Amino acid sequence: xxxxxxxxxxxxxxxxxxxxxxxxxxxxxxxxxxxxxxxxxxxxxxxxxxxxxxxxxxxxxxxxxxxxxxxxxxxxxxxxxxxxxxxxxxxxxxxxxxxxxxxxxxxxxxxxxxxxxxxxxxxxxxxxxxxxxxxxxxxxxxxxxxxxxxxxxxxxxxxxxxxxxxxxxxxxxxxxxxxxxxxxxxxxxxxxxxxxxxxxxxxxxxxxxxxxxxxxxxxxxxxxxxxxxxxxxxxxxxxxxxxxxxxxxxxxxxxxxxxxxxxxxxxxxxxxxxxxxxxxxxxxxxxxxxxxxxxxxxxxxxxxxxxxxxxxxxxxxxxxxxxxxxxxxxxxxxxxxxxxxxxxxxxxxxxxxxxxxxxxxxxxxxxxxxxxxxxxxxxxxxxxxxxxxxxxxxxxxxxxxxxxxxxxxxxxxxxxxxxxxxxxxxxxxxxxxxxxxxxxxxxxxxxxxxxxxxxxxxxxxxxxxxxxxxxxxxxxxxxxxxxxxxxxxxxxxxxxxxxxxxxxxxxxxxxxxxxxxxxxxxxxxxxxxxxxxxxxxxxxx
Numbered sequence: 114x115x116x117x118x119x120x121x122x123x124x125x126x127x128x129x130x131x132x133x134x135x136x137x138x139x140x141x142x143x144x145x146x147x148x149x150x151x152x153x154x155x156x157x158x159x160x161x162x163x164x165x166x167x168x169x170x171x172x173x174x175x176x177x178x179x180x181x182x183x184x185x186x187x188x189x190x191x192x193x194x195x196x197x198x199x200x201x202x203x204x205x206x207x208x209x210x211x212x213x214x215x216x217x218x219x220x221x222x223x224x225x226x227x228x229x230x231x232x233x234x235x236x237x238x239x240x241x242x243x244x245x246x247x248x249x250x251x252x253x254x255x256x257x258x259x260x261x262x263x264x265x266x267x268x269x270x271x272x273x274x275x276x277x278x279x280x281x282x283x284x285x286x287x288x289x290x291x292x293x294x295x296x297x298x299x300x301x302x303x304x305x306x307x308x309x310x311x312x313x314x315x316x317x318x319x320x321x322x323x324x325x326x327x328x329x330x331x332x333x334x335x336x337x338x339x340x341x342x343x344x345x346x347x348x349x350x351x352x353x354x355x356x357x358x359x360x361x362x363x364x365x366x367x368x369x370x371x372x373x374x375x376x377x378x379x380x381x382x383x384x385x386x387x388x389x390x391x392x393x394x395x396x397x398x399x400x401x402x403x404x405x406x407x408x409x410x411x412x413x414x415x416x417x418x419x420x421x422x423x424x425x426x427x428x429x430x431x432x433x434x435x436x437x438x439x440x441x442x443x444x445x446x447x448x449x450x451x452x453x454x455x456x457x458x459x460x461x462x463x464x465x466x467x468x469x470x471x472x473x474x475x476x477x478x479x480x481x482x483x484x485x486x487x488x489x490x491x492x493x494x495x496x497x498x499x500x501x502x503x504x505x506x507x508x509x510x511x512x513x514x515x516x517x518x519x520x521x522x523x524x525x526x527x528x529x530x531x532x533x534x535x536x537x538x539x540x541x542x543x544x545x546x547x548x549x550x551x552x553x554x555x556x557x558x559x560x561x562x563x564x565x566x567x568x569x570x571x572x573x574x575x576x577x578x579x580x581x582x583x584x585x586x587x588x589x590x591x592x593x594x595x596x597x598x599x600x601x602x603x604x605x606x607x608x609x610x611x612x613x614x615x616x617x618x619x620x621x622x623x624x625x626x627x628x629x630x631x632x633x634x635x636x637x638x639x640x641x642x643x644x645x646x647x648x649x650x651x652x653x654x
Contacts, residue, residue, distance in 0.1 A: 124223065127248050128216060130511070131284045134518025135212055138530065141523060146531040149562065150208030152518045153275060153285040155529040158211070159575050161286060162565035164190035165207045168197020170568055177386070178564035179574030181552045181609040184386040188376070191328040192288050207565065211287065218290030219283035222461070223248055225297045226279075229465055232301065233430060234472070242500050243468025246412060247461055251278045251510035253410040258513065270400055270408035271510045272517070276456040277408055279464065280511045284518070289457055292330025296458040298322040299337055299366075303344060304433045306362040307355055316362050320369035327373040332454035334374055336441050341367055343436045351427045389580050392450055399445040399452040409463060411507045416463040419470030431469070438462040471503055528558050528619075536617050539643040540566035546637060546645075547613065554611045556593075556619035557586060563615070572609050585609075594624035602626075603633060606648050617643040 138148045151158035163178050173194055174186035192214070200210040226247040230240040254269035270277045275285035282289035302319025306312045327334055341363040348356035380387050399405070406413060420438060423431035441459040445452055476496050479488065488495035521530065536559075544567035547553070551569045553560070560571035560579075573585040588605050591597050605611070616628050621642070628634050628646050638645035 123245060123248065124220075127219070127223065127280070127283075130515040131219060131280065132212070132216065133515060134522050137519055138522035142531055143526050145534055146526075147534050147537055148208070149530060149532050150211055151529065152521055153281070156561065156575055157286070157577075159529075159561045159565060160578055161190070161193045161211060161288075162207050164193035165197035165200060165211065166565050167568065168194035168199075169201045169207070170197075171201075172197075176549055177390070177578060178549075178568075178570050179560065179578035180386070180390070180580050181570050181572055181611070182386050182580060183570070184384075187380060187387075188328075188373075189380075192291060196287070214287035215283065215285075215290055218287045218294060221294040222279065222283060222290050222297065225294050225301065226461060226464075229297060229301060229434075229461075230468070232304075233434070233465060234468065238497075238500070239468060239472045242471060242504050243465060245504050246467050246471075246507060247279055247464040249280060249511050250412045250460075250464055250467070250504070250507035251280065251410070251514075252408040252412070253510070254408065255509035255513045257407060268400060268404050270404060270453075271410075272514060274397070274453060274456075276453055276459075278460045278511065281514055282457060282460075284514060288329050292326060292333065293458045293461055295322050295326040295329055296333050296337065297461055299326060300340065300433055300437055300462075303341055303362060303366060304430065306366070307344070307348070307359045308429060312358060312362065316366050319362070320366035323366055324370040324373065327370040327377070330457060331373065331377050332451065333458055334370065334377075335447070336437075336444050336455055336458070338367060338374075339444065340433065340437050340440045343440055344433050347432050347436060351432070352429060386580065390578050394580075394582075395451045395454075395577050397451055397453045399456075409460070410510075411503065412460070412463055412467045415467035415470035415475065415503070417466075417470070418474040419466040419468065422473050423466070423469060434462055434465050438466055467507075471500060475503065476500060529561065532558070532562055533618055535641055536643060537562070537566065539617065539638070539640050539645075542640065543567060543615075543638050543645055551612045552610050553613045553615050554589065554592065554606065554609065555615035555617070556589060556623055558619040559615050559617065569613070572611065590623050593620050593626045595626055597624075597626070599631065599633070602631070606633075612648055613637070614646045614648065615644075616646065 134152045138152060142148045149155065149158065150162065164175055167175060175189045175194060176186045177184045196210050196214050200207055227244055230243045234240045234243060252271035254271040257269055258266055258272060271281065275282045275289050279293060282293055299319050299322040302315050302322060306315035306319055309315055323337060326337065345356060345359045345363050348359040381392050382388055400408070416438065420435050423435050438459065441455065441462060444455045447455070476499060479485070479499055480496055492498045540563050547567045547569040549568050549570065552572065553563060553569050554572045555563065557573055560574035563569065563571055564574065573579050573582055573589055576582050579585060592602050592605050614628060614634055628644065633649045634646035635649055636644060637647050
């Protein structure tokens with residue numbers, strides 16, 4: 114793949130837009146508070162940092178820390194465990210490595226998108242405009258956001274959900290970014306393996322990146338398997354001479370990640386803890402058709418045009434892109450709780466098709482007949498101007514996401530964006546007295562942050578990673594209220610196997626319970642107004 118100098122400027126703009134909000138947030142932290150690292154989905158970053166902390170401590174298997182259940186360690190969050198090992202080697206802060214991973218993952222995704230444009234398009238101008246659509250395009254959320262309707266604004270997926278667009282995915286977290294890169298490279302590998310003389314090496318590339326996708330972003334594995342199967346059927350219909358090779362490539366490449374498919378199916382659907390947290394509670398449904406159209410706007414319209422054009426031409430090099438977009442669209446209607454998780458990477462396929470729709474559909478249509486005469490009278494370069502206008506009109510939601518991020522950094526002053534430095538220091542100090550056998554009871558804010566600073570489990574933390582969080586939150590609030598009896602407090606401690614009670618800023622705000630007066634608690638840590646107590650299992654009054 115050739116390096117294009119023209120992409121340096123847009124690439125720097127992309128890095129600036131995706132990193133500006135985080136840089137500003139780190140600079141303007143309130144006095145005595147520290148930026149936790151998250152702007153988009155700020156609660157979720159606690160899960161990623163907790164996995165990274167386990168990597169810092171040498172783990173390659175993830176142990177769920179946000180619930181008192183002693184679940185078995187699993188091959189999960191592998192990317193973040195690896196980033197934790199890197200942080201240990203570099204002796205760097207976890208949020209810094211997290212964001213470096215996000216930018217590197219985004220860079221990989223954009224490089225592979227450029228590789229795709231080199232494969233699909235014959236001219237430089239087509240490749241450039243398509244790459245810009247991949248990197249910066251989004252939907253009509255920016256326009257609908259101007260309507261003062263809270264219910265509407267909550268449904269603007271191109272401003273809220275990271276799986277919706279390439280930029281928003283890369284703005285949010287490393288696994289979204291790298292997941293897009295691996296999915297796109299897998300599709301490219303499958304396509305090249307069928308048409309290239311070096312089919313064996315491309316099959317291995319496709320299989321290994323497919324395996325990497327299973328480790329980084331397993332939600333889209335069904336999309337890749339279904340697309341590979343449809344690709345074989347397409348050859349049986351349109352290119353019979355290649356269907357046997359297509360079948361061999363799909364079977365050989367798909368066999369490499371297959372053990373992980375069974376591993377994840379067994380884990381997520383048959384293990385009670387993982388089924389309860391990452392499936393039953395991980396509810397993120399596909400929005401209605403109207404919101405999908407609004408979420409993709411001009412890109413979707415051009416993608417439909419380009420897909421129809423490629424289908425009519427039976428263009429071999431475009432076949433897998435068309436199938437990828439169609440299969441992904443169908444997968445979003447699967448009867449599962451986490452439907453929208455499958456959308457990660459769909460925007461890249463749509464943007465590639467939109468590039469074809471722009472170059473082979475809209476522009477030729479506009480430059481025919483009376484339309485061409487009208488445009489040539491008013492514009493020196495009508496085709497080039499129309500191309501630029503279409504690309505620019507696809508960008509406002511992306512710019513709005515970046516601006517909203519900066520606004521959050523400047524205006525939000527507390528949790529989940531910032532946390533008291535004294536509390537974080539206390540957690541670091543307390544880490545030496547905790548192990549994964551310990552269950553810590555504290556407020557939700559404490560439970561959300563503590564696992565990124567200490568190896569332990571908490572009673573309640575990040576909402577998707579805690580079983581039945583409403584009941585646990587109610588118990589935590591009841592524990593710290595002054596009117597709660599000691600008998601009821603002991604029952605709560607016993608119910609969750611609590612070994613340590615944390616008492617700091619957030620716990621004090623829940624009620625007027627004074628842990629120093631409780632005979633069943635023994636102080637093990639104190640710094641300023643932050644305390645930790647071990648639970649006496651057989652208290653004597």
